[in-house]
Amino acid sequence: MDKEKTIRILYPQWQGGNNRLYPLGSKLLEWLAPESKLKLITIPVKEPPISEKEFKQVKLENGIVYRKDIIESMIEARKIIENENPDKIVVFGGDCLVSQIPFDWINEKYNNNVGILWLDTHPDVKTPNDYTNSHAMVLGNILGEGDKELSSLMKSKFSPKKVMYGGLVEKGLTDQEIDVINRFKLRIASPESLKDNSELIENWIKDENITNIAIHLDLDVLNPDLFRALLFADPMPEFNWRENVPFGKMTLNQISRVINDVSSKSNVVCLSICEHLPYDASNLQKMLASIPILNE
């Protein structure tokens, strides 16, 4: 076999979470990642509106915001990946929805034989009936539910037996979310169960004979008091997220250990890192942009 080809993708999509911080978040993620000689490919994404007024005027498009933009980027992402034909993919997102096309493509490549570890505080199985931001629907789309149109972009099929959550907070799940999780019998490793070891996930890999795995790392699986580049650590929130939505309980060390344990038991064919919202870097950037001597 030829040497395996890994590509890195910068996917600065922000429309799925409707927050203008995602593009900087994805670029900063890439900047912080270990240096690499791998090709870095950027998925074209429309720039967010600069004016606050225009940003707030967003309209629903058949139940979700920015549907058209999102689908355009997803179609483009698939073309780009197909053209590259990699064996493995790293994705620097962007909102959670950026995982869908890379996961689908790689699963097709490996003959529908890829498992999914979904490291996330939230289940991401909502539908347009429940919410307007499509980043909360991505795992639903992947499993054939979520948003019908977004889901119809899937070409491969994932076995729900080969899908597991890590770090999910069950307290606060809605009835709709519980229904999806129960119907698909999705396994869950709670933050508490992953505190000292990755046993539950390792057992699942063994039980289901998961030889290839795609890992979705939604950074909001992390405790926002310890890692603050997250929605739940917005220093000037317009909406009190923490009081209304469950927030993360895991540490970066735990996530590192989980991913390393998984990497030693299965072939990691895709890693998608999402929801990096660096408020401090963005606020500092805006301040620096305002200073005359820095614009010479």
Add this chain to the structure above:
Amino acid sequence: MDKEKTIRILYPQWQGGNNRLYPLGSKLLEWLAPESKLKLITIPVKEPPISEKEFKQVKLENGIVYRKDIIESMIEARKIIENENPDKIVVFGGDCLVSQIPFDWINEKYNNNVGILWLDTHPDVKTPNDYTNSHAMVLGNILGEGDKELSSLMKSKFSPKKVMYGGLVEKGLTDQEIDVINRFKLRIASPESLKDNSELIENWIKDENITNIAIHLDLDVLNPDLFRALLFADPMPEFNWRENVPFGKMTLNQISRVINDVSSKSNVVCLSICEHLPYDASNLQKMLASIPILNE
């Protein structure tokens, strides 16, 4: 007159604050600054020890830590600046001490006719009798006090009348600090006085006829609850800084306004930005470095 020449300096010094986060802080600052065609020059600074054990074994060198390294970099910094002979300098630090040589050089260039606006929660006039980290001594050095050896590197003379603090928190000052401030009659604009306007600073510029000005921006002048890339927002502090040392009260918008107001009243010949400690970026970077697929 020929077109003025502005240079940008990356000065990743960490030894003055004895914290290994400064090099990343300075590089991230530069990355976040508005893009520019100006030359970026890096001052050589020894790498921090990787091992925690070695890092903790630091010894005092005549009252301060890493004296030799610091002086070497300061001498090198002067050589580099002299060689470039700029009209204006932007410094991305590093700990506070990185301001000394650029300020001194530019003051010499403008015939000892440069004022200093010191935006900082702390007065930076300590001596090796009071503390072991030389970043707390830099304004003392500039005024001929602080640490004798570091101060002896000064070639120009600043008039204390032309030195003013912005954002300084007076509650919690030590007797030694009060003594220096009183002897030199240094003006102070408190965080409260700068809340809605920059009048106190504008009056000082007018009263003292400050035509050229160097601005030291210690980011810890900021409120650490709103901007967290600061010592006072360390998510896992080994020492409770907030209970023992005054912390910042200003916002990025206020700092932007102050610097813009100053820029419209005086010629900003140097801006030195220091003490950027991006804990979240650093912790994320370490986690990313640990993941196998990111090291392919």
